Amino acid sequence: MTMTIASARRTLAVFVPGWVLDDRSLAPPAVGDLVETPLTFGEAETPSASYTQTFRATARPTYGRMPGSDPARGLRWLHELSGDGWSCSWWADRPTTGRVEVRGTLFADLIMGPDSPPPVRGRVRRVRVVGQLFEQTPTGIRRVGGSERLTEVEATPHIFWSSQEPRTDDDPYVPVGVLLDLDLDDVPATDSEFVAGAVSVDGTDIWVMDRADPVLLHVDTAMTPPRIVEYLLPLAAERPREIWTRAVHADRDGCWITSDHDVFRCDREDDGSLSVERVCTEGGSSVVVDGSLYLLGTTEPHMQLDRRHGTVRVDPPPHPVRVLDDARRLIPVDDPATVARVRAAARRADIDHGPDGTEWIAHGGLAVRSLSGTIESVDLDVRIRGNVHWIPPDPFADPANRALVAHLQYPGPAADAPPSNS
Incomplete structure (x- = not known):
């Protein structure tokens, strides 16, 4: 039938x-x-x-x-x-x-x-x-x-x-x-649940990034219980997958957020708000060493599944290691000792360690493993919403684009000009 x-x-x-x-x-x-x-x-x-x-x-x-x-x-x-x-x-x-x-x-x-x-x-x-x-x-x-x-x-x-x-x-x-x-009707409404995907630690500051959504949490462990602030960022929502889609790197002023597509800088202000700026439209694996952000590429050819072409060969980039300089430019790093030191510092995006050796794990939820091996979950549900100040990029004001902008900006015909007889 x-x-x-x-x-x-x-x-x-x-x-x-x-x-x-x-x-x-x-x-x-x-x-x-x-x-x-x-x-x-x-x-x-x-x-x-x-x-x-x-x-x-x-x-x-x-x-x-x-x-x-x-x-x-x-x-x-x-x-x-x-x-x-x-x-x-x-x-x-x-x-x-x-x-x-x-x-x-x-x-x-x-x-x-x-x-x-x-x-x-x-x-x-x-x-x-x-x-x-x-x-x-x-x-x-x-x-x-x-x-x-x-x-x-x-x-x-x-x-x-x-x-x-x-x-x-x-x-x-x-x-x-x-x-x-x-x-299909007898189901609860879908909540906007935070799914921890990446974590980074700087002192008592813990930054946790959602696995796919543009949501960042700041966990202040200096307070008891920890004070958690949620920031909704001006980033694209990524398609969820089993592991993280972004990595986060904490420092004393805030954090870096990196993905396969871009790099963002987040600075925490004195009033607790967050200033967010996109600094680079290239991405990849990343690591922070001595306060500098490095992007890491592959060093050997490999096979990769490409959605448009199927299985393809991918050759390594000419400069597998690059550093973001003060002018927000990616500069090749070729010194063997620096390359080795930077690559040795790479880690999983979902695990980081605090200054006392405790291990923080972001895998759906957030957990902390003590030196004795005891694992304790962190309640992320009790949190407040923080303010975000977005600094949108302006490619027309970038001095590097001055010659390009000159070709785009030209005077159009006057609104009251008489029609042409030609």
Whole structure:
């Protein structure tokens, strides 16, 4: 039977493959649980599964990304497919924009890459174990299309799903996953939760950067309890990933914030406000040594996955180590002793040490490990909002751009000039 899901319906059927359950990235769902998972759309096979649906949604290609290639299906372009209260990844046989109608199944996935749409959130209203018949072939076993059996349960069984073997000798069906009915309306509102991604320490000042959002916390440990001030910065919101998207380097006046794309300077004023200025539109790995900020590049060729070109070779830059001078210019550093000293000072962005040797860890929350090994969480929820003074860059006032600005600024025709006879 094929079901049609109208855009107004707010219950969504999602198939969770057994290998996802075995991975434990998604806890075995039970009725009443709140589930959050990225989704991938899989087109219906022939014969189609009994739970195959027809979805009416909006498709948008993932612009700038090369297609994938499937030996059986040919080229496939990645899209974001969006419905009412959900979105998923979809590999289509040609770039498509706008309203579409597609038949298939929404699969729970583990992948949250830079091009992944937001995960779906829903309350589990129904759980059904999907059993499948398999048949022997000269090269192994394969599923028998259209042979699914759905068994309703209250909770997902705790079994090893990837065995591809029947659970009992007298039952030929192999459990391959669970089908969830998710209520998209019975979910709490999403809060703007601070997710600690990077940390840096200078004396009693702890600076903590959100993993992806432009939110910076200052933790003053000289006070009991620590006084925490939140600063909303004029930075881009980055796409979340498992680790930090920015690093922070504390000093007595404030901190540096670096990313793959830029460098910002944050100075803490006497009244507690923060002055923020972008000083560089280049980025990369960074380290502060003797008060100077260094950007570090690779020294050897390596292979890298590029979203536009696939796997490519990347050669090292001509000057792998550069320092930001007083004029806010990046100057190559070629002295071997300085290069070695700077590289030796590099550290993970999510771990730093205080002057007494205590270890500060930013991994979702903020924790401190004492010299004895005891770990204590820091409550970041009780905080006040600090003022931010943004110093926006003015490329037209930069003396280095004087010659360029002269070509851009020319007198236009006077508003009251008579029309030309030519």
